[in-house]
Amino acid sequence: MEIKIRDYQKNDCPAILDIINDAILNSTALYDYNVRTLTTQETIFEEKLQKGFPIIVAEMNNEVVGFGYYSEFRFREAYKFTVEHSVYANKNVIGKGIGKLLLTELIEKAKQQNLHTMVGVIDSENTNSIDFHKKFGFEEVGFIKESGFKFNKWLHSVIVQKML
Numbered sequence: 001m002e003i004k005i006r007d008y009q010k011n012d013c014p015a016i017l018d019i020i021n022d023a024i025l026n027s028t029a030l031y032d033y034n035v036r037t038l039t040t041q042e043t044i045f046e047e048k049l050q051k052g053f054p055i056i057v058a059e060m061n062n063e064v065v066g067f068g069y070y071s072e073f074r075f076r077e078a079y080k081f082t083v084e085h086s087v088y089a090n091k092n093v094i095g096k097g098i099g100k101l102l103l104t105e106l107i108e109k110a111k112q113q114n115l116h117t118m119v120g121v122i123d124s125e126n127t128n129s130i131d132f133h134k135k136f137g138f139e140e141v142g143f144i145k146e147s148g149f150k151f152n153k154w155l156h157s158v159i160v161q162k163m164l
Helices: 010-026 038-050 098-112 127-134
Strands: 003-007 055-060 063-072 082-089 117-123 139-150 153-163
Touching: 003 098, 010 038, 010 063, 010 082, 038 055, 038 063, 055 098, 063 098, 082 098, 098 117, 098 127, 117 127, 127 139, 127 153
Parallel strands: 082 117
Antiparallel strands: 003 055, 055 063, 063 082, 117 153, 139 153
């Protein structure tokens, strides 16, 4: 089982959309309520690429099984050295090292772009993701109570940060 990490291509978007929409419908990994269309997802990614941010995919057996990216943390100029990242894997391959490979590559790309810090916003109940990030040197630096509402309950956000 070889996992290949490579740059995103537009024809990867349908497989990525399946991963995203599954997360929207079945988890609190994304605080969205409604599934995305292919056009919406392509537009989101095109905007990130136009700003010079990377989008990468994990491929196994010639199939996209995960993806990751980072983009601006906030929109004020002074935040330009801080990025917020996201990493997702197909639920059928969780635990096979895909997230590890994707996050490692994103951290390296951020360093190459001379960024200063990387942050992630994780639902507080997603302790697996919080622990995963700690293995990469991310620290918990914030907790926002009731920052989201999904599945008929209030959700809390944990902010993790890694100095690059």
